[in-house]
Amino acid sequence: MSQSQPQPQPQPQSKSKSEQWQCENATAGAAAGFATVAAMHPLDVVRTRFQVNDGRVSTLPSYKNTAHAIFTIARLEGLRGLYAGFTPAVIGSTVSWGLYFFFYDRAKQRHSKNKEGKLSPGLHLASAAEAGALVCLCTNPIWLVKTRLQLQTPLHQTQPYSGLYDALRTIMREEGWSALYRGIIPGLFLVSHGAIQFTAYEELRKGIIDFKSKDRNKDSESDDKLLNSVDYAVLGASSKIAAVLLTYPFQVVRARLQQRPSSDGIPRYMDSWHVVKETARFEGVRGFYKGITPNLLKNVPAASITFIVYENVLKLLKMARRKD
Template identity: 80%
Template sequence: MSALKSVDWQWENATAGAVAGCATVSFSHPLDVVRTRFQVNDGRVSNFPTYKNTPHALFTIARSEGLRGLYAGFYPAVLGSTVSWGLYFFFYSKAKQRYSKNREELSPGLHLASAAEAGALVCFCTNPVWLIKTRLQLQTPLHQTRPYSGLYDALRTILKEEGWTALYKGIVPGLFLVTHGAIQFTAYEELRKVVVDFKSKKSEQNLSGAELLSSVDYATLGASSKLAAILLTYPFQVIRARLQQRPSKDGIPRYMDSWHVVKETARFEGLRGFYKGITANLLKNAPAASITFIVYENVLNMLKMARRND
């Protein structure tokens, strides 16, 4: 019976995570397009428009490309986010359960290990989807190569022209970005614990953590943990986006590997180059993280209540 309950709990986490991820993407995708275009624009490539700032980028894309431009790469983004969050919460909860054997409470180090383990597994599963999303977002009116017509066409064309290994471009910085999720979830767990302890001391009733916390608490915790993760790991996002660009007509990639990106960016753009697009990223991810954790925690609580009533 306990094993069955454990499986139910893991799938509840996966379902809640998938719903949260889908809601997040739908809300914030235009900012994701802007962020990606800022990230790859090193000032030396002619097929990318130049934007002054995030509002100017949104206005320019809307005017020249319409809603289609603002939601370029939306389908792989929804697929990738839904699968990623679902797998992430599933793998994360399984890792926490494994580490919590014979322990009353997980330490910050074990929360970090659980999040890192989940992030690495998700990275290998979803890198092809994120590569296709990036390429679709970078298709602009200035592009010279035949544009991909959609998710399936992009996948077919990449396999035909570059081979299956191209689907894993950016995997190295992607694995380094595992620290993003690890930092975010560790910060979230630790901050959540502090808030629950604080509220339980003030409350005269013997309530669980889920009953003590409100949607405002989840929003604040989600945004705070995301901010810490973004500031520490953002350069890896820039490196990955630049590696995942479509090669030129002659098949030569703009950057050869992660180290080439680091050297070229440092040489021509300095430290600022590694933080291009961070404003759009913060505008996208701080509220998005709030929405994600509000949806996740509430869906999870709803599923638990439904199971108790069965």
């Protein structure tokens, strides 16, 4: 700890430490993303199928509720159906979380240069929004493929994709490269999801640290020692609930846009506004919240897992760096 506040050093060494810190954040984020997907993927499949089932023409079976959906998919499609789209989900989530934490940390460092290391809620929001937009642009093709693989069923009339590579190749051949960015507009609006979640997380985290440190004489570098895995679980779940409730309609719009076109090559929905109009016309407000139950069942514990893994992996990396 005696080296925690060193005297001013040459700029190259400072920059190296900054880069090392960013890599640690990216590594912790990637580990968190993989753990989340592995544990919660079947609920993600169910959520996606509820989101796109508008009650009209559909190749999907009719599900009564989340439990019935899981049972039906397991019975008709087996474990393979429950884990449809698992490969792009793992790649997408791991890459997304890794990039998200990396971009988020860099944005916070840039915004805090003239703020004595302390960020306001507005700057936390701006940092999270910036990170989310960059991640969205990088990963939209992966999420498009994941959605399409999750919607493939034995009733599907179009030649199914055999996997991630086949899906990308077929989409490029049949629909062009621009199809890989279907759903990018609601995807960018969904940046607000991460922004809301991370802002809520940071503010709640500071509140818990302040509460726990009232009767303790600890410096700011020991803040992370005041929190344990239970705290991270509560923080992750609470921030996720707020984000889901406020941004869920954008997820429905994106999922419906990303469906595979029919055999004649005509998309079910032409653009985001078309989805909004048709959903409001035929389903009302409830249509924009289809699948929210499995979404909450998936994302609330998933957020807890994500932040438990992220914070603890980050602690381990910090300890290893200090030993070196």
